[in-house]
Amino acid sequence: MSSEPMPPDTTTPTYGAEVPLALGDLVTLVRGTTYKGSLVGEPGPALLGLGSIEPGGGFRDTDFKTYGGECPAKLMLAPGDLFAALKGATKDGKMIGSVARVPPLVPSGRLTQDTVKLQFHHRDKPTQSYVYWLLRTPQYREYCAGRATGSAVVALSRDDFLAYPVPAMTPLRAKMAELFDEIETRIALLRETNATLEAIAQALFKSWFVDFDPVRARQQGLAPEGMDEATAALFPDGFEESELGLLPKGWKVCAFTETIDVIGGGTPKTSVREYWNGKLPWFSVADAPATSDVYAVSTEKHISELGLANSSTKLLRVGTTIISARGTVGKLALTGCPMTMNQSCYAFQGKAHDSYFTYFSTRRLVEALKQRAHGSVFDTITRDTLAGVSVTYPDFPVIQSFERVVQSVMERIRENLFQAQTLSTLRDTLLPRLISGQLRLPDAQAELEGALP
CATH class of the missing domain: 3.90.220.20 (DNA methylase specificity domains)
Incomplete structure (x- = not known):
């Protein structure tokens, strides 16, 4: 952005002055x-x-x-x-x-x-x-x-x-509104792309771990569709009875908590200013993304390193699943950057050192967990609630193969969200100038073009 802004539009009043x-x-x-x-x-x-x-x-x-x-x-x-x-x-x-x-x-x-x-x-x-x-x-x-x-x-x-x-809509202000419309359109396109990508990953999860399509194909002596021979060999070639019905041979039925490490959140003392407004994102239910966004890449509040050290929360790595567990329960996010969370949330990290399998598994369990939530004042998901839900759990190599297959799709979603965040920041930086009239549109347009690869 140029350091020599266009002079204010003196033909129309600015904010705070008498306007027509x-x-x-x-x-x-x-x-x-x-x-x-x-x-x-x-x-x-x-x-x-x-x-x-x-x-x-x-x-x-x-x-x-x-x-x-x-x-x-x-x-x-x-x-x-x-x-x-x-x-x-x-x-x-x-x-x-x-x-x-x-x-x-x-x-x-x-x-x-x-x-x-x-x-x-x-x-x-x-x-x-x-x-x-x-x-x-x-x-x-x-x-x-x-x-x-x-x-x-x-x-x-x-x-x-x-x-x-x-203020009167001068030609400059009209052009600025067009610029903001263009930014909003680009953000919307990124989110639409993410919805498509998320649907692809979700469909693959359902095919492998709900409908068991690769197992059914091998049972019939067929090559699983769209799968190389080495990956296909990781799946069993038949089913066996279990408490949840017919499941792929060798796959386990276990409590959800046996497949994940459960991490609790915490809140630094609000009375200590040094604990707050730092650089570490601090997740609460208000930061839960729309379903197609999947990732949380920013939060409303931040804490400091000192706040982290003096609370029961911990820094979560990228790709950790967060679920809101008190009040508004069942809101999900994958951490798009290292972040912490409050005590109304749990974080899940997969035993197979996975990210995406745990996230999509949790999504399929949300309704069951919400139905089991209880509490005298607020609905609450407890560790016992998590332990009371049974899941089908495949062998580690199958989970790790799923991680590799969907990684590029999931990373694209994350990258698109960061691009949308960049565009939102650009928009918010320029918005005050809609009233002041201090803007060089060519510079703003160039900055918009540079916001995306």
């Missing part, structure tokens, strides 16, 4: 309504509530629940529509005012009682894009924080939201 327009001059708000819980999960549009918005802004790609009940047209959302949260689920205020744009992967959505739709007076894509990115700037976040009300749950009033000053 407020957000309410461009949009009205449509508030969502409650819905019948008995119809959740029925075929219909996705329910887009607080969980579908990233704190601070952006669409959160998650497992959406659908709704089969009444959905009036005014409550419906289509790709490209903007919706926002005027209240937060927590006291920190990070959610209030946060805006999201419905992506193409969600063909239709429905507002909930926690979200509002921005209904533009005039639907033109450049204006909608400009407003979307304006409401992602740190200046807008400061505006929301300064007008938050409430003690138990903070909120932003409808009037304050609509009163937000909108």
Whole structure:
């Protein structure tokens, strides 16, 4: 980025000065309504509530629940529509005012009682894009924080939201919004690629360890499809009875805990400042990635080396499986970089010195573990819960062969996530300049091109 920024656009007011327009001059708000819980999960549009918005802004790609009940047209959302949260689920205020744009992967959505739709007076894509990115700037976040009300749950009033000053959309600002759209598109493409790659690895795991396709092929005297002779020879050529039904000869039925080393997490004392804001990522359930992302490559909070030394947590190597075990249970991640975790999580490292076999095995056990979770206040997965689940366990050479086969696919997923993180950092660095007007677009475009190989 050039050290000689373009002079501010003096033809339009900057943030904080008197401006000719407020957000309410461009949009009205449509508030969502409650819905019948008995119809959740029925075929219909996705329910887009607080969980579908990233704190601070952006669409959160998650497992959406659908709704089969009444959905009036005014409550419906289509790709490209903007919706926002005027209240937060927590006291920190990070959610209030946060805006999201419905992506193409969600063909239709429905507002909930926690979200509002921005209904533009005039639907033109450049204006909608400009407003979307304006409401992602740190200046807008400061505006929301300064007008938050409430003690138990903070909120932003409808009037304050609509009163937000909108600097005129100059040609420079329009071009900047286009640049941010391009960054968002590239991030979305990386995530779509990851979803495809994850599906490939998941399908191979299912073929080998659930459907036992190589064993069935050998039983019939056939060469397993897509497998070299040396790998095929690692699989037995028949089945035998077990407590879980017919399993490949020689494979064991054992407790899940016999296949992994279980590691607990911990939290350094929050009262000791030296323990926090260090360089070590500290994982909590809030950092769990979307399913297709697989890896956690960053966390909201970090601790220091001193904090690590003075807590019960440990530094986890890359490729360790983490599962949330208290409160919101069953959220999974593979560590994409060395990191620590809090006491509400467990980490699993495979006895066969594996990463991917343990991760995909755990994914298949999540529902069983959630059903066995218990607790008087919070649902909790305990070590006894883990020990109470039986699994099919192949010989070490088969596991290690699976690791080798999927390694390139899994590493590609990890690399794509780091590239997406780089693009997100670039976007967040440039966003404040949407209002200030201080940007040299050629330099920004060059930096965008250099963000990907």
